[in-house]
Amino acid sequence: MNIRYKNCRILTSDLKVLDDAELITVNDKIFYSGSADKAVEIAGGMTFDREIDCNNDLLMPGLKNAHTHSAMTFSRSLADEYCLDDWLHKAIFPREAKLIPEHVYWFAKLAYAEYLAGGITACFDMYFHREANAKAAVETGFRHVFCGAANDFGGFDTLETYYNDLNSFDPLVSFILGFHAEYTTCEDNLKFMSELAHKYEAPVFTHISETAAEVEGCKERYGVTPAVLFDRLGIFDYGGGGFHCVWFTDEDRKIFKDKGLYSVFNACSNLKLASGITSVHKFISEGMKIAIGTDGAGSNNALDMFREMYLDTVLSNVETNNAAAVDPAVILKAATSGGASCMGLDDCVSLDAGMKADFIRIDMHHPASLPENNIVKNLVYSGNPGLVKMTVIDGKILYENGEYTTLDIEEIRKVTKEMVKDLAI
Amino acid sequence: MNIRYKNCRILTSDLKVLDDAELITVNDKIFYSGSADKAVEIAGGMTFDREIDCNNDLLMPGLKNAHTHSAMTFSRSLADEYCLDDWLHKAIFPREAKLIPEHVYWFAKLAYAEYLAGGITACFDMYFHREANAKAAVETGFRHVFCGAANDFGGFDTLETYYNDLNSFDPLVSFILGFHAEYTTCEDNLKFMSELAHKYEAPVFTHISETAAEVEGCKERYGVTPAVLFDRLGIFDYGGGGFHCVWFTDEDRKIFKDKGLYSVFNACSNLKLASGITSVHKFISEGMKIAIGTDGAGSNNALDMFREMYLDTVLSNVETNNAAAVDPAVILKAATSGGASCMGLDDCVSLDAGMKADFIRIDMHHPASLPENNIVKNLVYSGNPGLVKMTVIDGKILYENGEYTTLDIEEIRKVTKEMVKDLAI
Numbered sequence: 001m002n003i004r005y006k007n008c009r010i011l012t013s014d015l016k017v018l019d020d021a022e023l024i025t026v027n028d029k030i031f032y033s034g035s036a037d038k039a040v041e042i043a044g045g046m047t048f049d050r051e052i053d054c055n056n057d058l059l060m061p062g063l064k065n066a067h068t069h070s071a072m073t074f075s076r077s078l079a080d081e082y083c084l085d086d087w088l089h090k091a092i093f094p095r096e097a098k099l100i101p102e103h104v105y106w107f108a109k110l111a112y113a114e115y116l117a118g119g120i121t122a123c124f125d126m127y128f129h130r131e132a133n134a135k136a137a138v139e140t141g142f143r144h145v146f147c148g149a150a151n152d153f154g155g156f157d158t159l160e161t162y163y164n165d166l167n168s169f170d171p172l173v174s175f176i177l178g179f180h181a182e183y184t185t186c187e188d189n190l191k192f193m194s195e196l197a198h199k200y201e202a203p204v205f206t207h208i209s210e211t212a213a214e215v216e217g218c219k220e221r222y223g224v225t226p227a228v229l230f231d232r233l234g235i236f237d238y239g240g241g242g243f244h245c246v247w248f249t250d251e252d253r254k255i256f257k258d259k260g261l262y263s264v265f266n267a268c269s270n271l272k273l274a275s276g277i278t279s280v281h282k283f284i285s286e287g288m289k290i291a292i293g294t295d296g297a298g299s300n301n302a303l304d305m306f307r308e309m310y311l312d313t314v315l316s317n318v319e320t321n322n323a324a325a326v327d328p329a330v331i332l333k334a335a336t337s338g339g340a341s342c343m344g345l346d347d348c349v350s351l352d353a354g355m356k357a358d359f360i361r362i363d364m365h366h367p368a369s370l371p372e373n374n375i376v377k378n379l380v381y382s383g384n385p386g387l388v389k390m391t392v393i394d395g396k397i398l399y400e401n402g403e404y405t406t407l408d409i410e411e412i413r414k415v416t417k418e419m420v421k422d423l424a425i
Numbered sequence: 426m427n428i429r430y431k432n433c434r435i436l437t438s439d440l441k442v443l444d445d446a447e448l449i450t451v452n453d454k455i456f457y458s459g460s461a462d463k464a465v466e467i468a469g470g471m472t473f474d475r476e477i478d479c480n481n482d483l484l485m486p487g488l489k490n491a492h493t494h495s496a497m498t499f500s501r502s503l504a505d506e507y508c509l510d511d512w513l514h515k516a517i518f519p520r521e522a523k524l525i526p527e528h529v530y531w532f533a534k535l536a537y538a539e540y541l542a543g544g545i546t547a548c549f550d551m552y553f554h555r556e557a558n559a560k561a562a563v564e565t566g567f568r569h570v571f572c573g574a575a576n577d578f579g580g581f582d583t584l585e586t587y588y589n590d591l592n593s594f595d596p597l598v599s600f601i602l603g604f605h606a607e608y609t610t611c612e613d614n615l616k617f618m619s620e621l622a623h624k625y626e627a628p629v630f631t632h633i634s635e636t637a638a639e640v641e642g643c644k645e646r647y648g649v650t651p652a653v654l655f656d657r658l659g660i661f662d663y664g665g666g667g668f669h670c671v672w673f674t675d676e677d678r679k680i681f682k683d684k685g686l687y688s689v690f691n692a693c694s695n696l697k698l699a700s701g702i703t704s705v706h707k708f709i710s711e712g713m714k715i716a717i718g719t720d721g722a723g724s725n726n727a728l729d730m731f732r733e734m735y736l737d738t739v740l741s742n743v744e745t746n747n748a749a750a751v752d753p754a755v756i757l758k759a760a761t762s763g764g765a766s767c768m769g770l771d772d773c774v775s776l777d778a779g780m781k782a783d784f785i786r787i788d789m790h791h792p793a794s795l796p797e798n799n800i801v802k803n804l805v806y807s808g809n810p811g812l813v814k815m816t817v818i819d820g821k822i823l824y825e826n827g828e829y830t831t832l833d834i835e836e837i838r839k840v841t842k843e844m845v846k847d848l849a850i
Contacts, residue, residue, distance in 0.1 A: 073792075076807060077798040080748070080753070080799075080802055081749035082749075110796075113792035118811075268739070271743060297807070302735075307732065307735070310693075317696055321699050328505070367536075367728075370842075381697070381726035382729070383727075384732075385810075386543075386809060386810040412792075
């Protein structure tokens with residue numbers, strides 16, 4: 001499948017906008033991206049399944065949702081009155097106990113629909129019933145990176161099996177080691193986690209320092225913060241990182257910086273669950289590796305990376321009394337190439353030739369894109385899912401002008417409507 | 426012009442969702458909204474210019490943008506590095522000095538395009554070159570409420586003329602008394618403002634307590650906060666209210682509460698300019714009148730009421746350590762009926778028969794609307810402009826499935842692109 005995207009602009013890896021450009025995909029990869037002049041030469045010897053006039057719109061790398069629980073779409077706008085601890089125990093865990101693989105299959109598809117409509121081309125997902133979810137991902141054509149979610153209630157016994165099986169299941173699917181969090185995982189299991197990381201020389205991810213209470217609990221149990229504990233146990237010896245990172249100390253950030261670990265921000269979820277506000281500016285000024293995620297639909301409640309980018313840019317302003325506390329360009333990188341690298345998708349970081357063809361078309365004729373005083377700032381400060389005209393993953397157009405090519409949104413709507421009833425408590 | 430909207434759901438004034446509904450407009454008004462069964466009887470004797478199958482989508486009152494500077498779209502993503510004071514003096518005022526009526530006409534049209542695409546059916550706008558702006562509003566069919574913006578640099582001499590002229594210009598246009606802010610207005614002019622309010626027995630609006638520095642400056646000059654000062658001068662004797670209200674004291678809120686004044690929140694702008702975070706939960710628990718606005722595109726940078734609603738709901742959670750600090754239903758009311766009442770649009774508060782036909786169609790088949798665990802919460806927590814399928818003002822469909830009926834977005838794009846160059850400093 002060869003597709004030629006004509007009359008476009010391209011967001012380069014250093015966040016410059018290349019005018020008068022073309023992009024050519026061959027099967028799952030970007031074959032050419034650059035000036036239209038040179039594209040004419042290259043295209044001369046090729047045949048195309050489709051040639052698309054992009055109306056001078058912007059093609060840019062897809063947004064990477066670096067922390068989510070996709071199938072938790074079932075819990076959107078349920079139990080919004082709880083803080084994290086009560087929310088988990090009173091609203092979420094009792095429903096999750098009823099979840100069967102078929103639920104996860106359909107609610108993950110609902111999440112994919114929202115991802116595609118919002119310009120998200122990959123997710124880093126921590127959930128269960130993974131076989132069903134992987135099936136949904138492959139059928140949709142969505143790039144899904146699973147993260148281990150083991151805790152004392154289960155998952156450590158199957159972690160290695162998933163690691164091996166899901167990393168050889170399909171090119172769209174991969175698996176990274178991970179566990180739920182310190183507060184749900186005893187020391188023996190944490191040590192087992194470290195052994196596995198060493199055995200496979202593999203990165204490990206986990207929820208970390210999401211709430212003040214979590215950090216206090218860890219200190220009571222071990223005398224140190226979660227980041228210090230995990231580091232001492234050798235869990236991060238081959239990289240990885242943490243989700244949320246709201247209550248990181250200077251020492252926590254130093255550990256993450258020194259080990260090259262990723263801090264994944266989840267601003268909306270942290271606001272909504274009253275967990276706190278991350279000091280994003282500190283992570284950036286210290287040159288740390290960062291990425292951005294939506295968290296699940298139950299605690300956000302949107303799977304909208306534009307809203308995340310906006311908040312990760314502006315929320316530090318009040319704390320620092322500085323309207324330029326965070327550079328929006330750094331946040332746009334975190335949401336694209338940062339997320340890709342965090343998730344092990346090193347072939348999805350840019351629109352350079354040879355990379356996977358995972359990209360989106362941004363409507364540059366939408367009023368929120370105008371005037372073009374600064375396109376990068378427009379994307380971060382005034383972008384919204386309504387600007388996404390097309391989403392392409394692995395060279396396949398999965399979403400175009402509001403329509404899905406692999407998902408039947410009506411069927412998803414009807415099936416999930418019934419399934420919500422199954423999960424009532 | 427009679428239009429019949431079939432197969433829809435309707436958001437009622439008490440935020441219930443009426444299923445199996447229809448809505449019928451006759452010219453500029455809602456003629457019927459209610460059960461489909463009864464609609465069939467009523468429609469039997471009528472002829473329609475158009476009958477629309479709404480596919481079971483939700484019709485709801487349009488969002489009311491209760492504080493904005495529409496034509497400031499010229500400044501989107503310009504000078505994002507400044508806090509309020511520098512932003513005004515270094516970036517905005519020098520460019521505004523170059524603004525001519527034609528600029529305002531076109532940049533207001535760009536704002537209208539964004540309003541319509543984001544489900545906004547009326548704006549409360551503080552800016553200048555009002556004749557040009559009023560022309561743009563009437564040509565677009567947009568409901569535009571002007572607010573006086575007088576300060577020591579000008580505007581008090583023409584305030585009364587505008588009040589009389591623009592309130593008799595066109596049914597879509599009205600004018601409410603107002604001045605810029607305490608820090609730009611001397612005591613003599615404030616007294617003049619009060620006299621005018623008394624002469625016309627009319628409400629007055631102004632920027633108020635937006636930054637801590639503004640409040641401190643006022644205290645140095647007068648020994649009291651802006652709200653106390655304006656109250657003492659009698660400016661609020663016939664109602665009105667203030668924009669921002671970030672640094673309100675308990676006493677300020679009491680004055681506003683006792684006088685029935687509107688507090689208009691602008692969460693995004695206040696975050697972006699590092700002005701602060703409003704304690705929205707206090708206003709609500711004290712039963713105050715509230716409304717919501719985007720502020721201008723230079724300081725937000727989107728004209729997106731969904732993002733505002735989200736932030737007005739969740740930002741108080743962290744301050745209060747309570748995930749239910751603010752009821753999203755109250756915020757949705759503030760963004761619809763609250764805004765309408767604030768702006769003097771008492772015939773735009775709901776979709777009841779007899780009201781102006783100002784409403785929007787929300788895509789209930791979009792993944793962000795699913796599942797329907799709670800439709801009101803979905804709108805506030807996961808809504809975005811991409812859900813708006815149709816925007817109707819004064820009975821006319823102005824936006825439908827991404828297309829405008831009265832605006833030529835390509836022409837607006839091209840003209841404003843050139844005009845930005847005129848304004849360079």
